[in-house]
Amino acid sequence: MLFASDNASGASQKVIDAIVAANDGYAPPYGADDWSKAAEVRVSELFERKCAVFLVPTGTAANALALAALTPPYGAIFCHDDAHIMDDECGAPEFFSAGAKLVGISGSCGKISEAGLAATLAAYPRGLVKQVQPAALSLSQATESGTLYSPAEVSVFAGMAHRHDVAVHMDGARFANAIASLGVSPAEMTWKSGVDVLSLGGTKNGAIMCEAVVFFDRDRAADFLYLRKRGGHTVSKGRFIAAQMLAWLDGGHWLELAQHANDQAQRLASGLRAISGVRLPWLPQVNEVFAVLPVAADKALKAAGARYYDWGGRGLEGDDCLKPGEVFVRMVTSFVTREDDVDRFLDITRKAAAG
Numbered sequence: 404m405l406f407a408s409d410n411a412s413g414a415s416q417k418v419i420d421a422i423v424a425a426n427d428g429y430a431p432p433y434g435a436d437d438w439s440k441a442a443e444v445r446v447s448e449l450f451e452r453k454c455a456v457f458l459v460p461t462g463t464a465a466n467a468l469a470l471a472a473l474t475p476p477y478g479a480i481f482c483h484d485d486a487h488i489m490d491d492e493c494g495a496p497e498f499f500s501a502g503a504k505l506v507g508i509s510g511s512c513g514k515i516s517e518a519g520l521a522a523t524l525a526a527y528p529r530g531l532v533k534q535v536q537p538a539a540l541s542l543s544q545a546t547e548s549g550t551l552y553s554p555a556e557v558s559v560f561a562g563m564a565h566r567h568d569v570a571v572h573m574d575g576a577r578f579a580n581a582i583a584s585l586g587v588s589p590a591e592m593t594w595k596s597g598v599d600v601l602s603l604g605g606t607k608n609g610a611i612m613c614e615a616v617v618f619f620d621r622d623r624a625a626d627f628l629y630l631r632k633r634g635g636h637t638v639s640k641g642r643f644i645a646a647q648m649l650a651w652l653d654g655g656h657w658l659e660l661a662q663h664a665n666d667q668a669q670r671l672a673s674g675l676r677a678i679s680g681v682r683l684p685w686l687p688q689v690n691e692v693f694a695v696l697p698v699a700a701d702k703a704l705k706a707a708g709a710r711y712y713d714w715g716g717r718g719l720e721g722d723d724c725l726k727p728g729e730v731f732v733r734m735v736t737s738f739v740t741r742e743d744d745v746d747r748f749l750d751i752t753r754k755a756a757a758g
Contacts (some may be wrong), residue, residue, distance in 0.1 A: 702755070
């Protein structure tokens with residue numbers, strides 16, 4: 404019953420087999436190999452556009468380096484208050500951009516609001532010398548609350564940003580889960596809706612170390628080779644990242660893995676909603692489930708070996724706020740989550756809540 408993180412899962416057998424196959428013989432280093440060239444072509448095909456594609460081993464590197472390409476040291480990066488780049492990357496975006504400022508925007512269920520973005524853009528007018536200059540907007544897809552932006556919403560936010568000459572970045576650590584859930588094309592979710600750069604994540608969804616920075620506007624990628632190298636993320640044996648990307652995307656494998664994780668999250672959420680004393684402040688749209696549990700259920704689950712995160716009170720509003728005797732937690736499913744683990748989790752919760 405390990406629901407702490409989808410990072411705890413291993414890699415799919417298809418990805419493992421691809422790594423083993425790439426291990427045979429010799430290949431040019433530093434991304435000059437055939438796998439890396441093929442991966443750029445395959446990602447461009449996926450997005451129906453010739454993209455500039457750069458492979459990196461971590462999501463933090465993908466986000467931080469992508470934002471560094473969009474933002475000068477005196478720039479502002481707008482994002483949700485609870486965005487991963489704000490809370491969970493140890494200052495990497497600021498570091499790699501040589502000092503850009505992260506500016507948080509509030510919004511329910513992990514999503515920035517249109518009014519919040521408008522007010523923030525108005526508060527950071529271009530040319531005011533005492534302030535950082537507006538440079539980038541980062542949208543998380545899926546959000547830290549397991550919710551999603553529709554292509555229409557992305558288009559609205561991107562339009563607002565572009566009218567202020569602000570570039571749009573998408574943190575796609577769980578992009579596969581978002582696409583599987585919404586049933587739209589990767590192109591519709593990104594450049595067709597105004598996204599300039601995507602951090603495409605495979606590590607949480609069946610890969611080992613496989614992320615890509617995808618520039619839909621190739622001109623913005625002119626200096627990225629140097630940013631990546633300077634940042635220590637130009638991998639010498641890059642074929643092993645590229646081989647993962649090729650296997651991950653092959654035949655829609657990435658979406659099959661994500662769909663399983665999403666389905667298990669829906670199974671978990673549906674079961675929790677039926678238990679008296681358990682509340683879900685918002686419905687999951689991908690593979691993250693947030694629930695308010697009775698303390699008794701929390702203790703029983705942990706005693707039985709269940710693992711998940713205590714989420715404090717982050718994101719709770721109004722009647723959803725914690726009451727005495729409750730705890731707010733996050734559960735994350737993955738491509739290897741088993742139905743019997745979900746059912747056991749629900750059974751323990753049900754019995755503890757009833758008791």
